[in-house]
Amino acid sequence: MDEDWATERREAVEALERARVRAEAAEAERATLVVAEFLAKVRELGLPAEPLRARAYSGSATYRTGLRGWYLQPQGSLAIGEDGGFYVLISPAGLGARLRGVRIAPSPPPLAVGRGARDGESMSLKELLDRRLAAGTDFRRL
Numbered sequence: 001m002d003e004d005w006a007t008e009r010r011e012a013v014e015a016l017e018r019a020r021v022r023a024e025a026a027e028a029e030r031a032t033l034v035v036a037e038f039l040a041k042v043r044e045l046g047l048p049a050e051p052l053r054a055r056a057y058s059g060s061a062t063y064r065t066g067l068r069g070w071y072l073q074p075q076g077s078l079a080i081g082e083d084g085g086f087y088v089l090i091s092p093a094g095l096g097a098r099l100r101g102v103r104i105a106p107s108p109p110p111l112a113v114g115r116g117a118r119d120g121e122s123m124s125l126k127e128l129l130d131r132r133l134a135a136g137t138d139f140r141r142l
Contacts, residue, residue, distance in 0.1 A: 028108035031086075031125050035109050038129040039084055042070060047136060049082050054102050056093035063091055064101030072132050076141045078113065080129070081106065 049069050053062040055076060062076075069081035079087045085106025091097055114122035132139065 024108065027111050031109035031111045032084075034111070034126050034129065035080055035084055035086060038080060038133065041133055042080075045133065045136065047133075052079050052081065052087065052089060052104075054089040054091040054097075054104055056097075057090060058093055061093055061098065063097045065089065065104050066101060067104065070132060071139070071141055072113075072128050074139075074141055078128075086110075 047070065050071075052065050052067040052069050052071070053076070054065050055062050065087075067079075067081050067085075067087065069079045069083075069085075069087070072078040072080065077089055079089055081087055083106070086109035087104050088107050089104060091102040091104065109125060111125055112122050113125050113128050
């Protein structure tokens with residue numbers, strides 16, 4: 001009896017995990033289409049890409065990434081790369097990072113940016129990208 005319950009429980013947890021993974025993949029797929037739309041518009045408008053720098057967790061130092069793209073927020077923690085990747089530009093601090101730069105891998109883009117953040121501020125990816133497009137060449141980083 002205990003083994004049956006444990007087996008059922010394990011199967012239920014595994015089914016939930018599979019459903020979560022499928023939902024995240026579907027969200028990333030839809031968000032990737034939003035990013036592709038953004039890239040088409042940014043190129044149509046002729047907005048130049050710029051070198052992207054990652055900020056240390058402490059917030060003070062910045063590091064070269066070797067990436068080029070468009071920052072999405074004035075504080076510069078999120079960007080879309082020329083390659084269409086969604087980048088979270090945060091990195092551990094360190095002398096090696098300062099000297100050599102850092103490698104930032106693209107993340108699956110979320111449909112809602114900032115979901116679960118401490119400040120409670122979240123918005124749709126589309127709204128964030130539309131704001132960035134509206135700022136055009138007047139976009140300024142902090």
